[in-house]
Amino acid sequence: MATDGSVALVVFTRDLRVADNPALTRATRASKVVCAFIHDDALRLGRPMHPLRAWFLSECLADLDASLRRLGSRLEVREGNWVDEVLGLAAQSGARSIHLSDDVTPYAQRRFARLEAAVGQTVEVCRSPGLTILPPGVLTPAGGDHYRVFTPFYRRWLTTPRRQLLPPPTSLPTVDSTNPRPRSRSVKTLPTPPLPPGVGPGGEHAAATRLATWAAGGITRYGEHRDDLAEPANSGLSRDLHFGCLSPLQVEAVIDGLPGAGPFLRQLCWRDFYLQILAARPEAAWSDYVERGRRSRKDPVGLEAWRRGLTGVPIVDAAMRQLALEGFLPNRARMIAASFLTRNLGLDWRDGARHFLEHLVDADVALNNLNWQWMAGRGTGANPHRVLSPTRQGHRFDPDGTYVRRHVPELLGLDSAWVHEPWRLGRRQLARLGYRAPIVPPGEVAA
DSSP: OOOOSOEEEEEESSOOOSTTOHHHHHHTTSSEEEEEEEEEHHHHTTSOOOHHHHHHHHHHHHHHHHHHHHTTOOEEEEEEOHHHHHHHHHHHHTOSEEEEEOOOSHHHHHHHHHHHHHHOSSSEEEEEOOSSSSOTTSSOOTTOSSOOSHHHHHHHHHHSOOOOOOOOOSOOOOOSOOOOOTTOBOOOOOOOOOOOTTOOOOSHHHHHHHHHHIIIIIHHHHHHHTTOSSSOOOOSOHHHHHHTSSOHHHHHHHHTTSTTHHHHHHHHHHHHHHHHHHHHOGGGGTSOSSOOOOOOBOOHHHHHHHHHTOSSOHHHHHHHHHHHHHSOOOHHHHHHHHHIIIIISOBOHHHHHHHHHHHOTTOOHHHHHHHHHHHHTOSTTOOTTOOOOHHHHHHHHSTTSHHHHHHOGGGTTOOTTTTTOGGGGOHHHHHHHTOOOOSSOTTOOOO
16 A cells, blocks of 8 residues: 555554454555553543453453564553543554544543544544444434334345455555653553453454354344353354454354354344434433433432342342353343343442443443443333333243352252242241242332
8 A cells, every 4th residue: 555654643442453444444544553442430430440341451452562572663651631642642653544444432522522632633544444334324314313122223234235355454654653651551460350251362463262152152142042041153253242352243254144143134234223323313322312201219228239139039139140250141131131220129220320431341331331322221122111020031031040150159058940030949948958938029110
């Protein structure tokens, strides 16, 4: 590719890869490329980061740095005010263009706006696709700015042409030095914490291996067994997609046409669907997408019991304890926990969404918060009467109690007949087990 004699700065965000990275590819039109990642103080100091999330991110950055070094570059890692650090790097390197992957969260959009307002006329800010398969806004209904209903979006999504997958650059000539400032960080991984089953290292190379392994066999179980709680047929790719170790287009290209791929492709479409909603309606991140006029209760004690997995409802407690320990939940467990908080306890979905964002390694504002609204009857296709009975869900998706016993050791010795409804044994037996009675009757729905 011909170059223009200039310097380009690539600021990685949720695109921690060199393959199929439109922002990086576009930057290679310049003669030299500087690559950076900024630990944004507003995010780093704003809310606690689960230790597994911090470790996984460090793995992703180390892998990205290794890939860039093989291409003749390296990753400059800094921390501080994101806009100030980007401007400082651009000034030091003499960059005439700043390249980023576009994002739709309200905070990302505000950050882009601050950067664009600050750079002046001499530096161009270039935003490229890559977060989704189809960029938000490509599909719009007649007379509307975005799709509000999934099914018609899905029909059009299936038949709309994709952009071409991009190979990694063959080389990335860089400037001699960006003179790291005191706040620069070396790129190194954090000590590996105890890893839950199925959690592997972060980074583009590990993600590609996970995708290939899953496509070679695991995907065939996905449609039928994805809701099984004891051994869910998860792809294990949600963390990789969130941090951009893989682009969703890469995932689609690998699995499209494979036996059993249909249900997972539908989930990739849901991802695009929610992101196009947030692009059009950024306020929907924290406001009801559909206003129902129903007020939520305030119950700090009940909320804390839910957060700690001490509700006395085994399937809910198992989910919340897994979340705290592993930074991950299967989708079915997320739905059960969300339904219990919003329907049985009658609490605000935002309280649950914040807790999930603090603990999930794959936490994504659009997917997390719009799914919470869906469960609360405030989101797309909102059903104000949707309730998931925790006991019925437990019997159906954890029939022998394996999932509950794994995460709620107080119930380890209970027979399958009792493990989802231990209150039937009576308070005296619950006390012997060291397990509490339910904080609300599991079949009771808050008004």
